[in-house]
Amino acid sequence: MHGLAKKALAAAIVLAFASPAVAQDSIKLGALATLEGAFAAPGEDGIRGVRMALEEFGHMAGGKKIELITGSSDASPDSAIRATRKLVEQDGVKVLIGPLSGSEGLAVKDYAKTQPNVTFLNGTSAAQDTTLRSPAENFFRFSTDGAQWMAGLGEYAYNKKGYRKVAVLAEDYSFPYTQVFGFLEPFCRLGGKAPIDARFWVPIGNKDYSSVIAALPDDVDAIYVALGGADAVNFLTQYEQTGGELPLIGGSITVDQTVLGSKGRTRDFVIGTPSAGPISDTWDNPAWNGFVAAYKKQFPDGFPSPSLFAHGYYINTKAALLALNEVGGDLSDGGVKFRAALSALEFDTPTGKVSLDERRQAIADMFLTEVIEGPDGNLLNKTIEVIPQVTQTFGLSYEEFLKYGQVGRENPSCM
Secondary structure (H helix, E strand, O other), X not given: OOHHHHHHHHHHHHHHHHHHHHHHOEEEEEEEEEOOHHHHHHHHHHHHHXXXXXXXXXXXXXXXXXXXXXXXXXXXXXXXXXXXXXXXXXXXOOEEEOOOOHHHHHHHHHHHOOOXXXXXXXXXXXXXXXXXXXXXXXXXXXXXXXXXHOOOHHHHXXXXXXXXXEEEEEEOOHHHHHHHHHHHHHHHHOOOEOOHHHEEEEOOOOOOOHHHHHHOXXXXXXXXXXXXXXXXXXXXXXXXXXXXXXXXXXXXXXXXXXXXXXXXOOHHHHOOOEEEEOOOOOOOOHHHHHHHHHHHHHOOOOOOOOOHHHHHHHHHHHHHHHHHHHOOOOOOOOOHHHHHHHHOOOEEEOOEEEEEOOOOEEEEEEEEEEEEEOOOXXXXXXXXEEEEEEOOOOXXXXXXXXXXXXXXXXXXXXX
């Protein structure tokens, strides 16, 4: 045999024996985020959260190297499923973190039921029914849902701001339905009104808000806005340019860092806007301050403060890594022991303790906030109040909570 051919054969033999060992010493971790369309900026920050958790663990868990494979969607369920199928069925990931957006999460939850040997952990998708109704045994959400994020805001708008009647502007899909429900349920229960004809639902990626702005009623005290990413920036810019004067109440991602950190004329306009969510930029806590410092060090080109997308992806990735440590990285049983470890997992996050309920949905602290200008000129969400350990059913039994009905355009009616 020619010398060169002998060397090639020897190398092939070495690789043939080495490959199984490499496979056993590494775990493929998939990360699915919305890196296209109106939510691209939030998606990029979500991936930063994944990378932060991996960096914290030295890219190792259970004694094995974690190999990160990313996938991209555009916030539509179809694109999320295409990317998920690629990660699971072609790339062979056994643990997947994601997706980002509400209806994507509902679709991935249903797909998870067809892949019992793969474990799915949410990114930041926050539609209520991803875990509330017909949950998947192998889908875990260590980040909270959009209604939980609104904890305290309805009461604050009614009792502290004195608002009695509001208009609603939101994107027309599952996550904003969940946010609107979370805000309106207490607001309306206290006596507030949000007439059906004063609720405006727009598609993701809407660029022209002139017709909505023209149709806003004059006899409301404020506008509750649940838009995200480029949609929020477009509306806020156009409302400011047309001389809009109604006070705003912000959905969690309407005044998140992915919007507050953008350039444009929305700055002074949104100062004073109350909101609520899973993070607060000014929370003076060592764990949060350490998380912010680590984010800035690892991503000097990121936002002035980590967004809730970086936070959510970080928490879910960290949960996966902690559970992999508990089972020694052993997924040989199809992830059975790994999922048992996840179900029992409790740990301290940058925003307090997180644990799961029986449907694998997070219980965690929430933050009532208000937009301020920070000392360095950046816009920040200032902590007004911390609402401890908010459950998905707001403290009610599961059966009692289901009586509220499924979130949607007209629930609650609040006439």
